[in-house]
Amino acid sequence: MSLTGIFLIVFLVVHCYVNAQIFYFDGGVRFLEAAHFMGTNLLIRTTEIGLFAFLILHMVQGLSLAFKNRSRRSQKYAVSAGSATSPWYSRSMALLGTLILLFLVLHLYKFWGPNRLNQLTTGEELNLYTAMKEEFQMAWVVAVYFLGCFSLAWHLVHGFYSAFQTLGFGNSRYKGMIKSVGIGFSIVVPIIFFMMPLAFFMHWL
Amino acid sequence: MQHYNMNLNLKVWRQKNSKTSGAFETFKVSNISSEMSFLEMFDVLNEQLVAEGKEPVAFDHDCREGICGMCSMHINGRAHGPWSKNTTCQLHMREYKDGDTIVVEPWRADAFPVIKDLVVDRSSFDRIIQAGGYISVNTGNAQDANALPIEKQQADDAFAAAACIGCGACVAACPNASAMLFVSAKVSHLALLPQGDPERKTRAFNMVNQMDAEGFGSCTNIGACEAECPKGISLENIARLNREYVGSMLSGSAVEGLQQ
Numbered sequence A: 001m002s003l004t005g006i007f008l009i010v011f012l013v014v015h016c017y018v019n020a021q022i023f024y025f026d027g028g029v030r031f032l033e034a035a036h037f038m039g040t041n042l043l044i045r046t047t048e049i050g051l052f053a054f055l056i057l058h059m060v061q062g063l064s065l066a067f068k069n070r071s072r073r074s075q076k077y078a079v080s081a082g083s084a085t086s087p088w089y090s091r092s093m094a095l096l097g098t099l100i101l102l103f104l105v106l107h108l109y110k111f112w113g114p115n116r117l118n119q120l121t122t123g124e125e126l127n128l129y130t131a132m133k134e135e136f137q138m139a140w141v142v143a144v145y146f147l148g149c150f151s152l153a154w155h156l157v158h159g160f161y162s163a164f165q166t167l168g169f170g171n172s173r174y175k176g177m178i179k180s181v182g183i184g185f186s187i188v189v190p191i192i193f194f195m196m197p198l199a200f201f202m203h204w205l
Numbered sequence B: 001m002q003h004y005n006m007n008l009n010l011k012v013w014r015q016k017n018s019k020t021s022g023a024f025e026t027f028k029v030s031n032i033s034s035e036m037s038f039l040e041m042f043d044v045l046n047e048q049l050v051a052e053g054k055e056p057v058a059f060d061h062d063c064r065e066g067i068c069g070m071c072s073m074h075i076n077g078r079a080h081g082p083w084s085k086n087t088t089c090q091l092h093m094r095e096y097k098d099g100d101t102i103v104v105e106p107w108r109a110d111a112f113p114v115i116k117d118l119v120v121d122r123s124s125f126d127r128i129i130q131a132g133g134y135i136s137v138n139t140g141n142a143q144d145a146n147a148l149p150i151e152k153q154q155a156d157d158a159f160a161a162a163a164c165i166g167c168g169a170c171v172a173a174c175p176n177a178s179a180m181l182f183v184s185a186k187v188s189h190l191a192l193l194p195q196g197d198p199e200r201k202t203r204a205f206n207m208v209n210q211m212d213a214e215g216f217g218s219c220t221n222i223g224a225c226e227a228e229c230p231k232g233i234s235l236e237n238i239a240r241l242n243r244e245y246v247g248s249m250l251s252g253s254a255v256e257g258l259q260q
């Protein structure tokens, strides 16, 4: 769980860095260069297989863990502590993860799928910059992206800290630092991601 | 603080044994003093039931001073009631006011089956201890306590972990019904002292395995256990248990032991 989670966090950093190239306001020149590299480099494409494998492993492990844990108290409490003893998002990882998954389906269907299909059939990549420009004119697409980024943020607020605690780093020396870096990451990365559809929708780009 | 008396409505879980399903029963108690402990309030209820010729409510208790860990009530959704670092016997009725309704349930976890009413079977904890929560020592005279120098911080951390009274509030509070905080306290106080070294390579692995076998859930770092633990056992112990667990897995001897 923790290892696949951290791998996905590393993926987010790379993905976020590459896509943020659109904010050079150069009509997508630098972004397309970076996207071309990511789309054709053999090493990256091999890692992409690993990414899907890890994502699926993460989902299967996470969801089966959540269902198993839920079954360990067959008789539920009539009154439960709710948020008095733990934050809601730490108890909602499976729900937040599933929302991220729903977002991912749309996201892959809109960009990754058509691009790979085009590469297979014509050997050419699509212009993802103009694709974004078109797709992000639709308010409902932007809304789903908001939902995805919002869920990701809360998933990470717990997930980042949790992964390091699982690996045994949660002692008094590191705990405060891990928690703060985790919260910072969970705010900054999803905001940068959401700025992308928003920027196209608002015609800043 | 002003002393006062109160009348209360109690909704208490009644269950004949682990085979039958239970249900809530409602009682009224009157003239409860704000100076009583929560368990004394239950004594009043039970005397009333005995006088009426009814079956008293079964509940666990022993020391009534917060050290034995027996009193195991889930009160209005909170293990040991609303006070922090507190057992049920240490909860006092000044927390409540006249006319309040209080819902009292047993610890709920499949690994803690209900024996009767509010009493649950926590022998799964004993079996986790038997799986590795012990040390090998030479018999004979006790060794001089000062013969083994131990760093102060190390000794303090071991002492803090050894404060666990095995009450099970961590399990009761955990949304996953995981016993990780309990196991981590028991592994930690031995892992921090040289006396724990001989079994170190197998202890964490065997105890966590036993925890899983008993039907406790797995830890997902939610932290409700730490919030409800009457002895303030810290989540740092879980991080240490995770390190010890990886250590005992990598050493291989735990895995070999399992295969035998």
Ligand code: HEM
Binding pocket: A001, A002, A003, A005, A006, A008, A009, A012, A058, A059, A062, A063, A065, A066, A093, A094, A096, A097, A098, A099, A100, A101, A155, A156, A158, A159, A160, A162, A163, A164, A166, B219, B220, B221
């Ligand atoms: C890029 C997207 C994602 C990232 C960066 C991510 C990251 C993480 C991290 C770091 C953890 C904590 C691991 C630990 O506690 O040791 C975690 C836990 C979890 N993830 Fe994700 N995740 C992502 C997507 C998903 C998806 C799509 C699902 C499921 C449909 C999912 C389901 C879960 C579940 C159920 C947990 C809880 C496991 C637990 O409580 O320990 N995640 N995630």
Ligand code: SF4
Binding pocket: B069, B163, B164, B165, B166, B167, B168, B169, B170, B171, B181, B182, B185, B225, B228, B229, B230, B231, B232, B233
């Ligand atoms: S860790 Fe705390 S809550 Fe859990 S059994 Fe020990 S004393 Fe009770």
Ligand code: FES
Binding pocket: B060, B061, B062, B063, B064, B065, B066, B067, B068, B069, B070, B071, B087, B088, B089, B090
């Ligand atoms: S009766 Fe001993 S701790 Fe409450």
